[in-house]
Amino acid sequence: MVSTATLLYFGMGTLLFFFWVYGIWAFARDCRRTYVPGFKGWLARRRESKAEQEREQEREEKEKQLY
Incomplete structure (x- = not known):
């Protein structure tokens, strides 16, 4: 027969595993x-x-070439 301590041990382990898995799932959900x-x-x-800087640089180069 299984003792009460053994049932309590596995019951608590299962409960902690549930919260551990839920924490991983919640973290993944928050990341997503x-x-x-x-x-x-x-x-x-x-x-x-970067694109704006490139356009600005090209505009400045064209202005310099015009003068």
Whole structure:
């Protein structure tokens, strides 16, 4: 027969495993909903900034060539 201590030990282990798995799932969900879109937005702003700098540099070069 299984003792009460053994049942309590495995019951608590199962409970802790459940919260551990839930924590991993919640972290993945938060990353997908918060950090991934934020990173994509940051990359888009960075690319746009670089493109704007290149356009500005080309405009300045054309102005210098005209004078």
